[in-house]
Amino acid sequence: MHQVIVSPQHKKYVAVRPGSRGGMQLPREKYVEVRETVSAGSPLPAWFIDATKKVWGLRLDSGSASNTVLVRPETALNYSRATWEINKGCNFACDMCVVWQRPFAGLPMGEKIRLLEMVRDTGVLWFQFTGGEPTIDPDFIESYRTAYDMGMMVEVLTNGSRLDHGPTLETLTDLPPHKVTVSLYGASAETFEALTRTRGAYRRVLRGLRAATAAGLPLELSLIVTEHNAHEVDSMRALADSLTSRTRYSPICLRLTTVTEAHSTSRQPSTSTGKRCSADVPPDTASTTWTRSAAQLCARSDARTPSIS
Structure with missing residues (x-):
């Protein structure tokens, strides 16, 4: 089950966590990096692991991201x-x-x-x-x-x-x-x-x-x-x-x-x-x-x- 959601939000990109008040804003290139990492089942980027630890106290490992991070795609309407x-x-x-x-x-x-x-x-x-x-x-x-x-x-x-x-x-x-x-x-x-x-x-x-x-x-x-x-x-x-x-x-x-x-x-x-x-x-x-x-x-x-x- 995912612990973090990475998603477009109107004209921005964010990382949020269910049940938590904290959040991060991401530049689009970082959003794309996480999206491609999760899609490929590759290890999470070190910067992302460090950021989630700082914001939520998470201890995500560098293994496959597919079980911990859910990435929402960009959409044509882009409602939030x-x-x-x-x-x-x-x-x-x-x-x-x-x-x-x-x-x-x-x-x-x-x-x-x-x-x-x-x-x-x-x-x-x-x-x-x-x-x-x-x-x-x-x-x-x-x-x-x-x-x-x-x-x-x-x-x-x-x-x-x-x-x-x-x-x-x-x-x-x-x-x-x-x-x-x-x-x-x-x-x-x-x-x-x-x-x-x-x-x-x-x-x-x-x-x-x-x-x-x-x-x-x-x-x-x-x-x-x-x-x-x-x-x-x-x-x-x-x-x-x-x-x-x-x-x-x-x-x-x-x-x-x-x-x-x-x-x-x-x-x-x-x-x-x-x-x-x-x-x-x-x-x-x-x-x-x-x-x-x-x-x-x-x-x-x-x-x-x-x-x-």
């Missing part, structure tokens, strides 16, 4: 990013969302593979699974493995409720994603379940987050701040900080004009309006803080990341 809503369906019924009101829908597995092949052939390196809730899709694991094996840096955008599911956790551990981004809706069961309108949601998400943390997954929490949970922002921050060092804040102001029972099983929508804003929430909750990812580093011309010359 894509997001895929793998399904229309969710196991939560969040007040500000309409997805759960729709019938569950998604492509059959054969068409999912065909779509992933199309995405790969356009050059996409950074690929995000979302939904709906992607982890409840019956084909999520196979789709994830396929994207990973194609040499994509995968992100999973999830509510976190299925991260402790055995096959899902095993897959994400064995084939580490670029990151797993989880939305957090409160710091107490009462608030969390009132907003998601799903009994047991808070307990299930905490269980999933703790399993992901214990497994060492690259976890990022997105704190969804609304009028409904703004009073818990400090507690939400503390909870997030206890689980990961990567947290971002997404203020959404919801003007709720009707009240829906927190544990309603009918999942009838309330008449609410939502808009992103920084008003009516505690100070600083509209700010966004996170460490630069490899994607951001490689996309910026002034990125502070190793550049091979």
Whole structure:
């Protein structure tokens, strides 16, 4: 299984590592050198071995590169990013969302593979699974493995409720994603379940987050701040900080004009309006803080990341 991906990214060439934030920019001649080395099954160049050790602490030997480095080809379209809503369906019924009101829908597995092949052939390196809730899709694991094996840096955008599911956790551990981004809706069961309108949601998400943390997954929490949970922002921050060092804040102001029972099983929508804003929430909750990812580093011309010359 590959440990490093070498790929075009728009007008640049990069080396990235699944599950890691670090990355390298390469001049095209170095990209071509690695590509030809891997294609021929020849020993890795010494400069590449030294660079991967410096950036990721890897100890690649000088043997065949075919089992450790996956090289993505140049493509005519040369896209670099894509997001895929793998399904229309969710196991939560969040007040500000309409997805759960729709019938569950998604492509059959054969068409999912065909779509992933199309995405790969356009050059996409950074690929995000979302939904709906992607982890409840019956084909999520196979789709994830396929994207990973194609040499994509995968992100999973999830509510976190299925991260402790055995096959899902095993897959994400064995084939580490670029990151797993989880939305957090409160710091107490009462608030969390009132907003998601799903009994047991808070307990299930905490269980999933703790399993992901214990497994060492690259976890990022997105704190969804609304009028409904703004009073818990400090507690939400503390909870997030206890689980990961990567947290971002997404203020959404919801003007709720009707009240829906927190544990309603009918999942009838309330008449609410939502808009992103920084008003009516505690100070600083509209700010966004996170460490630069490899994607951001490689996309910026002034990125502070190793550049091979």
